[in-house]
Amino acid sequence: MPESAAPPTLPRHHQLQLRPAATGDVPALVALAKDTFRDTYRHLDTAEDIEDHVTRNFTPAAFLALLEDSRTSLLLAALDVRLVGYAQVAQSPAPPCVSGPAPIELCRLYLRQDVIGQGLGAALMEAVHAEARRREGQTLWLGVYDRNERARDFYRRWGFVDVGTKDFYFGGRTYADPVMSAPVRPCGKMPALPPSFPQGTP
Template identity: 40%
Template sequence: MARLSQSHRRQQGLLANCAQVMRIFRRHRRPRQGRITSAACIGASERCSASMRCQAISEPAMPSIRYARPSDAKALAALAEETFRDTFGSVNAVEDMNLHCRASYGEAVQLAEISNAAMITLLCEEGGNLTAFAQLRWSGAPGCVSAKSPGEIQRLYVAKRWHGKGVAHDLMAACIGEMERRESDVAWLGVWERNPRAMAFYRKFGFVEVGDHVFPLGTDPQRDIIMARSVAHRYPGA
Protein backbone atom coordinates (compact mmCIF):
# COMPACT_ATOMS: atom_id res chain seq x y z
CA MET A 1 0.00 0.00 0.00
CA ALA A 2 2.89 2.30 0.86
CA ARG A 3 4.44 1.60 -2.53
CA LEU A 4 1.08 2.21 -4.19
CA SER A 5 0.68 5.56 -2.38
CA GLN A 6 4.15 6.63 -3.43
CA SER A 7 3.39 5.63 -7.02
CA HIS A 8 0.12 7.54 -6.81
CA ARG A 9 1.96 10.58 -5.52
CA ARG A 10 4.48 10.33 -8.38
CA GLN A 11 1.64 10.12 -10.88
CA GLN A 12 0.02 13.20 -9.34
CA GLY A 13 3.33 15.02 -9.53
CA LEU A 14 3.77 14.10 -13.19
CA LEU A 15 0.24 15.25 -13.96
CA ALA A 16 0.86 18.54 -12.16
CA ASN A 17 4.08 19.07 -14.13
CA CYS A 18 2.29 18.27 -17.38
CA ALA A 19 -0.48 20.71 -16.53
CA GLN A 20 2.06 23.43 -15.78
CA VAL A 21 3.86 22.75 -19.06
CA MET A 22 0.54 22.94 -20.96
CA ARG A 23 -0.34 26.22 -19.25
CA ILE A 24 3.00 27.70 -20.24
CA PHE A 25 2.61 26.38 -23.80
CA ARG A 26 -0.88 27.83 -24.15
CA ARG A 27 0.28 31.17 -22.77
CA HIS A 28 3.14 31.52 -25.25
CA ARG A 29 1.85 29.84 -28.39
CA ARG A 30 0.75 31.96 -31.33
CA PRO A 31 -2.96 31.78 -32.30
CA ARG A 32 -3.73 29.80 -35.42
CA GLN A 33 -4.20 31.74 -38.64
CA GLY A 34 -7.77 32.82 -39.21
CA ARG A 35 -8.65 32.92 -35.51
CA ILE A 36 -8.52 35.83 -33.08
CA THR A 37 -8.17 35.40 -29.33
CA SER A 38 -10.66 37.14 -27.07
CA ALA A 39 -8.13 39.74 -25.99
CA ALA A 40 -7.17 40.48 -29.59
CA CYS A 41 -10.85 40.75 -30.53
CA ILE A 42 -11.47 43.31 -27.79
CA GLY A 43 -8.44 45.28 -28.92
CA ALA A 44 -9.63 45.24 -32.53
CA SER A 45 -13.06 46.46 -31.45
CA GLU A 46 -11.51 49.33 -29.54
CA ARG A 47 -9.39 50.28 -32.56
CA CYS A 48 -12.42 50.06 -34.86
CA SER A 49 -14.47 52.22 -32.54
CA ALA A 50 -11.70 54.81 -32.31
CA SER A 51 -11.27 54.74 -36.08
CA MET A 52 -15.01 55.20 -36.62
CA ARG A 53 -15.06 58.09 -34.18
CA CYS A 54 -12.14 59.76 -35.98
CA GLN A 55 -13.80 59.18 -39.34
CA ALA A 56 -17.04 60.72 -38.12
CA ILE A 57 -15.15 63.78 -36.89
CA SER A 58 -12.99 64.20 -40.00
CA GLU A 59 -15.74 63.67 -42.60
CA PRO A 60 -17.99 66.74 -42.88
CA ALA A 61 -21.75 66.32 -42.76
CA MET A 62 -23.65 66.53 -46.03
CA PRO A 63 -24.80 70.05 -46.81
CA SER A 64 -28.47 70.92 -46.38
CA ILE A 65 -30.51 72.32 -49.28
CA ARG A 66 -32.67 75.42 -48.95
CA TYR A 67 -34.17 78.26 -50.98
CA ALA A 68 -32.02 81.33 -51.53
CA ARG A 69 -32.85 84.56 -49.74
CA PRO A 70 -32.00 88.12 -50.85
CA SER A 71 -29.30 88.22 -48.18
CA ASP A 72 -27.53 85.34 -49.98
CA ALA A 73 -26.90 87.37 -53.15
CA LYS A 74 -23.29 88.32 -52.39
CA ALA A 75 -22.19 84.84 -51.32
CA LEU A 76 -24.06 83.28 -54.24
CA ALA A 77 -22.35 85.61 -56.72
CA ALA A 78 -18.94 84.62 -55.34
CA LEU A 79 -19.73 80.88 -55.47
CA ALA A 80 -21.24 81.12 -58.96
CA GLU A 81 -18.15 82.82 -60.40
CA GLU A 82 -15.76 80.53 -58.50
CA THR A 83 -17.41 77.34 -59.75
CA PHE A 84 -17.76 78.60 -63.33
CA ARG A 85 -14.07 79.51 -63.48
CA ASP A 86 -13.06 76.21 -61.88
CA THR A 87 -15.10 74.31 -64.46
CA PHE A 88 -14.23 76.18 -67.66
CA GLY A 89 -11.30 78.50 -66.96
CA SER A 90 -8.53 76.11 -68.03
CA VAL A 91 -10.02 75.44 -71.48
CA ASN A 92 -11.19 78.90 -72.53
CA ALA A 93 -9.60 82.25 -73.30
CA VAL A 94 -9.06 84.45 -70.25
CA GLU A 95 -10.72 87.48 -71.85
CA ASP A 96 -13.82 85.49 -72.83
CA MET A 97 -14.07 84.14 -69.29
CA ASN A 98 -13.72 87.64 -67.85
CA LEU A 99 -16.36 89.09 -70.18
CA HIS A 100 -18.83 86.34 -69.27
CA CYS A 101 -18.20 86.58 -65.53
CA ARG A 102 -18.54 90.37 -65.46
CA ALA A 103 -21.91 90.12 -67.22
CA SER A 104 -23.26 87.10 -65.34
CA TYR A 105 -22.09 87.36 -61.74
CA GLY A 106 -22.29 90.06 -59.11
CA GLU A 107 -24.35 90.84 -56.04
CA ALA A 108 -26.90 92.90 -58.00
CA VAL A 109 -27.21 90.25 -60.74
CA GLN A 110 -27.80 87.39 -58.33
CA LEU A 111 -30.17 89.49 -56.20
CA ALA A 112 -32.33 90.07 -59.30
CA GLU A 113 -32.32 86.33 -60.00
CA ILE A 114 -33.29 85.44 -56.44
CA SER A 115 -36.14 87.98 -56.58
CA ASN A 116 -37.40 86.78 -59.97
CA ALA A 117 -40.77 85.02 -59.57
CA ALA A 118 -40.06 82.94 -62.69
CA MET A 119 -36.90 81.48 -61.12
CA ILE A 120 -35.96 79.37 -58.11
CA THR A 121 -32.47 79.32 -56.65
CA LEU A 122 -31.53 76.36 -54.44
CA LEU A 123 -28.50 76.53 -52.19
CA CYS A 124 -26.48 73.80 -50.49
CA GLU A 125 -25.08 74.98 -47.20
CA GLU A 126 -22.74 73.42 -44.67
CA GLY A 127 -21.63 75.18 -41.52
CA GLY A 128 -22.95 78.51 -42.74
CA ASN A 129 -20.98 78.31 -46.01
CA LEU A 130 -22.44 77.80 -49.48
CA THR A 131 -21.12 74.65 -51.15
CA ALA A 132 -23.33 74.31 -54.26
CA PHE A 133 -26.29 75.89 -56.00
CA ALA A 134 -28.84 75.34 -58.74
CA GLN A 135 -31.08 77.77 -60.57
CA LEU A 136 -34.32 76.83 -62.28
CA ARG A 137 -36.38 79.04 -64.54
CA TRP A 138 -39.63 78.94 -66.44
CA SER A 139 -39.30 81.23 -69.43
CA GLY A 140 -39.91 79.11 -72.49
CA ALA A 141 -37.73 76.49 -74.15
CA PRO A 142 -36.03 75.93 -77.51
CA GLY A 143 -38.06 74.30 -80.27
CA CYS A 144 -36.30 70.95 -79.84
CA VAL A 145 -37.89 70.54 -76.38
CA SER A 146 -41.32 69.02 -76.80
CA ALA A 147 -43.38 69.90 -73.72
CA LYS A 148 -46.56 71.61 -72.55
CA SER A 149 -44.95 73.16 -69.48
CA PRO A 150 -41.15 72.94 -69.68
CA GLY A 151 -38.80 73.97 -66.91
CA GLU A 152 -35.09 74.71 -67.35
CA ILE A 153 -32.25 73.76 -65.04
CA GLN A 154 -30.21 76.80 -65.94
CA ARG A 155 -27.27 76.23 -63.62
CA LEU A 156 -26.06 73.48 -61.31
CA TYR A 157 -22.59 73.86 -59.82
CA VAL A 158 -20.76 72.33 -56.86
CA ALA A 159 -17.66 73.76 -55.17
CA LYS A 160 -14.57 71.75 -56.09
CA ARG A 161 -13.91 70.55 -52.54
CA TRP A 162 -17.35 68.88 -52.53
CA HIS A 163 -16.97 66.99 -55.80
CA GLY A 164 -17.61 63.26 -55.56
CA LYS A 165 -19.51 63.45 -52.26
CA GLY A 166 -23.05 63.09 -53.60
CA VAL A 167 -23.91 66.79 -53.39
CA ALA A 168 -24.67 67.11 -57.11
CA HIS A 169 -26.91 64.04 -56.93
CA ASP A 170 -28.94 65.45 -54.03
CA LEU A 171 -29.16 68.86 -55.68
CA MET A 172 -30.39 67.41 -58.97
CA ALA A 173 -33.02 65.38 -57.11
CA ALA A 174 -34.16 68.60 -55.43
CA CYS A 175 -34.37 70.30 -58.83
CA ILE A 176 -36.62 67.55 -60.20
CA GLY A 177 -38.74 67.83 -57.07
CA GLU A 178 -39.19 71.56 -57.71
CA MET A 179 -40.19 70.85 -61.30
CA GLU A 180 -42.86 68.49 -60.01
CA ARG A 181 -44.18 71.11 -57.58
CA ARG A 182 -44.39 73.62 -60.43
CA GLU A 183 -46.22 70.98 -62.50
CA SER A 184 -43.63 71.00 -65.28
CA ASP A 185 -43.89 67.99 -67.55
CA VAL A 186 -40.35 68.19 -69.00
CA ALA A 187 -37.05 69.37 -67.52
CA TRP A 188 -34.36 70.55 -69.91
CA LEU A 189 -30.85 72.00 -69.76
CA GLY A 190 -27.91 72.99 -71.92
CA VAL A 191 -24.44 71.47 -71.51
CA TRP A 192 -21.25 72.33 -73.37
CA GLU A 193 -20.43 69.75 -76.03
CA ARG A 194 -16.91 69.50 -74.59
CA ASN A 195 -18.11 68.51 -71.13
CA PRO A 196 -18.68 64.72 -71.36
CA ARG A 197 -18.50 64.24 -67.59
CA ALA A 198 -21.52 66.51 -67.07
CA MET A 199 -23.43 64.80 -69.87
CA ALA A 200 -22.78 61.39 -68.31
CA PHE A 201 -24.09 62.70 -64.99
CA TYR A 202 -27.29 64.02 -66.60
CA ARG A 203 -27.86 60.74 -68.43
CA LYS A 204 -28.00 58.96 -65.07
CA PHE A 205 -31.03 61.12 -64.32
CA GLY A 206 -32.72 60.20 -67.58
CA PHE A 207 -31.73 63.23 -69.67
CA VAL A 208 -31.27 62.55 -73.39
CA GLU A 209 -29.98 64.72 -76.21
CA VAL A 210 -32.75 66.47 -78.15
CA GLY A 211 -30.93 69.29 -79.97
CA ASP A 212 -28.40 72.08 -79.56
CA HIS A 213 -28.08 75.86 -79.33
CA VAL A 214 -25.41 78.54 -79.19
CA PHE A 215 -24.03 79.67 -75.84
CA PRO A 216 -22.00 82.89 -76.19
CA LEU A 217 -18.99 82.81 -73.88
CA GLY A 218 -17.65 86.33 -74.22
CA THR A 219 -16.82 86.63 -77.91
CA ASP A 220 -16.79 82.86 -78.46
CA PRO A 221 -20.06 81.32 -79.75
CA GLN A 222 -20.00 77.80 -78.31
CA ARG A 223 -22.27 74.85 -79.00
CA ASP A 224 -24.35 73.52 -76.12
CA ILE A 225 -26.14 70.19 -76.28
CA ILE A 226 -29.80 70.42 -75.22
CA MET A 227 -30.85 67.52 -73.00
CA ALA A 228 -34.34 66.84 -71.69
CA ARG A 229 -36.31 64.31 -69.62
CA SER A 230 -39.83 63.67 -68.43
CA VAL A 231 -40.33 65.05 -64.93
CA ALA A 232 -42.83 62.39 -63.86
CA HIS A 233 -40.80 59.34 -64.93
CA ARG A 234 -38.56 57.66 -62.33
CA TYR A 235 -35.10 56.62 -63.47
CA PRO A 236 -33.34 53.73 -61.68
CA GLY A 237 -29.84 55.22 -62.04
CA ALA A 238 -30.77 58.54 -60.45
Protein backbone atom coordinates in the same frame (compact mmCIF):
# COMPACT_ATOMS: atom_id res chain seq x y z
CA MET B 1 -18.06 53.24 -59.90
CA PRO B 2 -18.61 49.46 -59.64
CA GLU B 3 -22.10 48.49 -58.59
CA SER B 4 -20.75 46.82 -55.45
CA ALA B 5 -18.89 49.94 -54.30
CA ALA B 6 -20.40 51.98 -51.50
CA PRO B 7 -21.46 55.50 -52.54
CA PRO B 8 -19.46 58.42 -51.14
CA THR B 9 -20.85 59.93 -47.98
CA LEU B 10 -20.64 63.30 -46.32
CA PRO B 11 -17.72 63.89 -43.97
CA ARG B 12 -18.50 63.20 -40.34
CA HIS B 13 -19.83 66.16 -38.36
CA HIS B 14 -21.02 67.96 -41.51
CA GLN B 15 -24.69 68.51 -42.21
CA LEU B 16 -26.08 69.08 -45.71
CA GLN B 17 -28.79 71.71 -46.07
CA LEU B 18 -30.76 72.24 -49.27
CA ARG B 19 -32.84 75.40 -49.27
CA PRO B 20 -34.05 78.31 -51.42
CA ALA B 21 -31.74 81.30 -51.69
CA ALA B 22 -32.57 84.53 -49.88
CA THR B 23 -31.35 88.09 -50.33
CA GLY B 24 -28.85 87.66 -47.51
CA ASP B 25 -27.15 84.86 -49.48
CA VAL B 26 -26.32 87.07 -52.46
CA PRO B 27 -22.69 88.00 -51.58
CA ALA B 28 -21.77 84.37 -50.90
CA LEU B 29 -23.72 83.22 -53.96
CA VAL B 30 -21.85 85.64 -56.22
CA ALA B 31 -18.53 84.28 -54.94
CA LEU B 32 -19.73 80.69 -55.34
CA ALA B 33 -20.95 81.27 -58.89
CA LYS B 34 -17.68 82.89 -59.94
CA ASP B 35 -15.48 80.25 -58.33
CA THR B 36 -17.38 77.26 -59.71
CA PHE B 37 -17.56 78.69 -63.23
CA ARG B 38 -13.82 79.34 -63.23
CA ASP B 39 -13.08 75.84 -61.90
CA THR B 40 -15.36 74.21 -64.49
CA TYR B 41 -14.01 75.93 -67.58
CA ARG B 42 -10.41 76.81 -66.75
CA HIS B 43 -9.14 73.93 -68.94
CA LEU B 44 -11.71 74.49 -71.69
CA ASP B 45 -11.60 78.24 -72.34
CA THR B 46 -9.22 81.17 -72.00
CA ALA B 47 -8.84 82.94 -68.67
CA GLU B 48 -9.70 86.26 -70.31
CA ASP B 49 -13.01 84.98 -71.71
CA ILE B 50 -13.90 83.34 -68.39
CA GLU B 51 -13.23 86.52 -66.41
CA ASP B 52 -15.25 88.58 -68.86
CA HIS B 53 -18.18 86.18 -68.47
CA VAL B 54 -18.19 86.04 -64.68
CA THR B 55 -17.73 89.80 -64.37
CA ARG B 56 -20.71 90.47 -66.64
CA ASN B 57 -23.07 87.75 -65.42
CA PHE B 58 -22.36 86.96 -61.77
CA THR B 59 -23.11 90.25 -60.03
CA PRO B 60 -25.17 91.08 -56.94
CA ALA B 61 -27.69 92.89 -59.14
CA ALA B 62 -28.08 89.86 -61.41
CA PHE B 63 -28.80 87.49 -58.54
CA LEU B 64 -31.12 89.95 -56.80
CA ALA B 65 -33.09 90.18 -60.05
CA LEU B 66 -33.36 86.38 -60.16
CA LEU B 67 -34.63 86.29 -56.58
CA GLU B 68 -37.29 88.84 -57.47
CA ASP B 69 -38.38 86.89 -60.57
CA SER B 70 -41.37 84.69 -59.74
CA ARG B 71 -40.52 82.42 -62.68
CA THR B 72 -37.09 81.53 -61.25
CA SER B 73 -35.88 79.51 -58.25
CA LEU B 74 -32.36 79.50 -56.84
CA LEU B 75 -31.57 76.41 -54.77
CA LEU B 76 -28.57 76.29 -52.45
CA ALA B 77 -26.54 73.41 -51.05
CA ALA B 78 -24.69 74.18 -47.83
CA LEU B 79 -22.45 72.13 -45.59
CA ASP B 80 -23.07 73.56 -42.17
CA VAL B 81 -23.01 77.30 -42.97
CA ARG B 82 -20.75 77.18 -46.05
CA LEU B 83 -22.37 77.39 -49.48
CA VAL B 84 -20.94 74.65 -51.68
CA GLY B 85 -23.37 74.38 -54.60
CA TYR B 86 -26.38 75.90 -56.29
CA ALA B 87 -28.93 75.30 -59.01
CA GLN B 88 -31.13 77.68 -60.98
CA VAL B 89 -34.52 76.50 -62.26
CA ALA B 90 -36.75 78.68 -64.43
CA GLN B 91 -40.03 78.67 -66.27
CA SER B 92 -38.46 80.07 -69.44
CA PRO B 93 -39.34 79.59 -73.11
CA ALA B 94 -37.98 76.28 -74.34
CA PRO B 95 -36.31 75.99 -77.75
CA PRO B 96 -38.34 74.24 -80.47
CA CYS B 97 -36.32 71.03 -80.09
CA VAL B 98 -37.80 70.48 -76.60
CA SER B 99 -41.04 68.65 -77.35
CA GLY B 100 -41.95 67.35 -73.88
CA PRO B 101 -44.94 68.81 -72.05
CA ALA B 102 -44.73 71.63 -69.47
CA PRO B 103 -41.00 72.34 -69.85
CA ILE B 104 -38.86 73.75 -67.02
CA GLU B 105 -35.27 74.89 -67.61
CA LEU B 106 -32.36 73.77 -65.47
CA CYS B 107 -30.30 76.90 -66.14
CA ARG B 108 -27.31 76.19 -63.90
CA LEU B 109 -26.07 73.50 -61.56
CA TYR B 110 -22.62 73.79 -59.98
CA LEU B 111 -20.64 72.48 -57.03
CA ARG B 112 -17.34 73.45 -55.43
CA GLN B 113 -14.44 71.22 -56.44
CA ASP B 114 -13.46 70.22 -52.92
CA VAL B 115 -16.83 68.59 -52.13
CA ILE B 116 -17.32 66.61 -55.33
CA GLY B 117 -17.93 62.90 -54.71
CA GLN B 118 -19.80 63.30 -51.42
CA GLY B 119 -23.34 62.83 -52.71
CA LEU B 120 -24.18 66.52 -53.05
CA GLY B 121 -24.73 66.44 -56.81
CA ALA B 122 -27.41 63.79 -56.55
CA ALA B 123 -29.04 65.60 -53.63
CA LEU B 124 -29.12 68.88 -55.54
CA MET B 125 -30.55 67.20 -58.64
CA GLU B 126 -33.30 65.67 -56.50
CA ALA B 127 -34.07 69.18 -55.23
CA VAL B 128 -34.26 70.38 -58.85
CA HIS B 129 -36.83 67.68 -59.66
CA ALA B 130 -38.80 68.58 -56.53
CA GLU B 131 -38.87 72.25 -57.53
CA ALA B 132 -39.93 71.33 -61.07
CA ARG B 133 -42.80 69.29 -59.63
CA ARG B 134 -43.80 72.19 -57.37
CA ARG B 135 -44.01 74.38 -60.47
CA GLU B 136 -46.08 71.68 -62.20
CA GLY B 137 -43.37 71.01 -64.75
CA GLN B 138 -43.24 67.72 -66.59
CA THR B 139 -40.05 68.10 -68.66
CA LEU B 140 -36.62 69.34 -67.56
CA TRP B 141 -34.34 70.76 -70.22
CA LEU B 142 -30.89 72.36 -70.25
CA GLY B 143 -28.11 73.61 -72.48
CA VAL B 144 -24.58 72.36 -71.87
CA TYR B 145 -21.17 73.05 -73.39
CA ASP B 146 -20.38 70.23 -75.83
CA ARG B 147 -16.81 69.90 -74.52
CA ASN B 148 -17.98 69.48 -70.93
CA GLU B 149 -18.25 65.69 -71.13
CA ARG B 150 -18.28 65.31 -67.37
CA ALA B 151 -21.53 67.24 -67.19
CA ARG B 152 -23.03 65.48 -70.19
CA ASP B 153 -22.26 62.06 -68.71
CA PHE B 154 -23.89 63.05 -65.42
CA TYR B 155 -27.05 64.23 -67.14
CA ARG B 156 -27.24 61.07 -69.25
CA ARG B 157 -27.22 59.00 -66.06
CA TRP B 158 -30.20 61.06 -64.90
CA GLY B 159 -32.09 60.19 -68.07
CA PHE B 160 -31.33 63.30 -70.13
CA VAL B 161 -30.96 62.82 -73.89
CA ASP B 162 -29.82 65.13 -76.67
CA VAL B 163 -32.75 66.74 -78.47
CA GLY B 164 -31.10 69.58 -80.43
CA THR B 165 -28.98 72.71 -79.97
CA LYS B 166 -29.34 76.34 -78.92
CA ASP B 167 -27.11 79.39 -79.32
CA PHE B 168 -24.89 80.44 -76.41
CA TYR B 169 -22.79 83.59 -76.66
CA PHE B 170 -19.40 83.41 -74.94
CA GLY B 171 -16.04 85.06 -75.52
CA GLY B 172 -17.20 87.03 -78.54
CA ARG B 173 -18.44 83.90 -80.32
CA THR B 174 -21.77 82.11 -80.64
CA TYR B 175 -21.73 78.39 -79.85
CA ALA B 176 -24.35 75.77 -80.72
CA ASP B 177 -24.72 74.17 -77.29
CA PRO B 178 -26.37 70.75 -77.08
CA VAL B 179 -29.84 70.80 -75.55
CA MET B 180 -30.78 67.84 -73.36
CA SER B 181 -34.13 66.98 -71.82
CA ALA B 182 -35.66 64.43 -69.47
CA PRO B 183 -39.03 63.82 -67.83
CA VAL B 184 -39.52 65.32 -64.39
CA ARG B 185 -39.39 62.38 -62.02
CA PRO B 186 -42.26 61.63 -59.64
CA CYS B 187 -41.53 61.85 -55.94
CA GLY B 188 -39.66 58.76 -54.78
CA LYS B 189 -38.63 57.73 -58.31
CA MET B 190 -35.03 58.90 -58.31
CA PRO B 191 -32.45 56.64 -59.96
CA ALA B 192 -29.86 54.71 -57.97
CA LEU B 193 -26.81 56.57 -59.27
CA PRO B 194 -23.26 57.34 -58.23
CA PRO B 195 -23.62 60.76 -56.60
CA SER B 196 -20.99 62.48 -58.73
CA PHE B 197 -21.62 66.04 -59.76
CA PRO B 198 -21.69 67.54 -63.24
CA GLN B 199 -19.60 70.68 -62.62
CA GLY B 200 -21.40 72.90 -64.89
CA THR B 201 -24.18 73.95 -67.13
CA PRO B 202 -23.70 77.38 -68.61
